[in-house]
Amino acid sequence: MIDVNYYVEKVKNTILAWSKRIEAAPVKAFGKDIFGNRKQSQWQLKRERAEALKNIAEEAGMFGIDLSLEFDNWKSMTAKVEEPVE
Secondary structure, three states, X not given: OOOHHHHHHHHHHHHHHHHXXXXXXXXXXXXXXXXXXXOOOHHXXXXXXXXXXXXXXXXXXXXXXXXXXXXXXXXXXXXXXXXXXX
């Protein structure tokens, strides 16, 4: 049986995995990486992380688990991140 601890651990692992990518990303997207793909900025990666967390919450919801009860800052974790203005 899947319990709330499974999803809490999944959220923690997702945040840790994305934080490394976000730290390494430039503040503003520019240029291309060694594979010819456009580099992603920090805000783009934060937006993708929020979408991943929303997907986890949706999956947990199918089992009747509300992750917003487990995390005090759930709204800020899944908030839409806007491009910074210079």
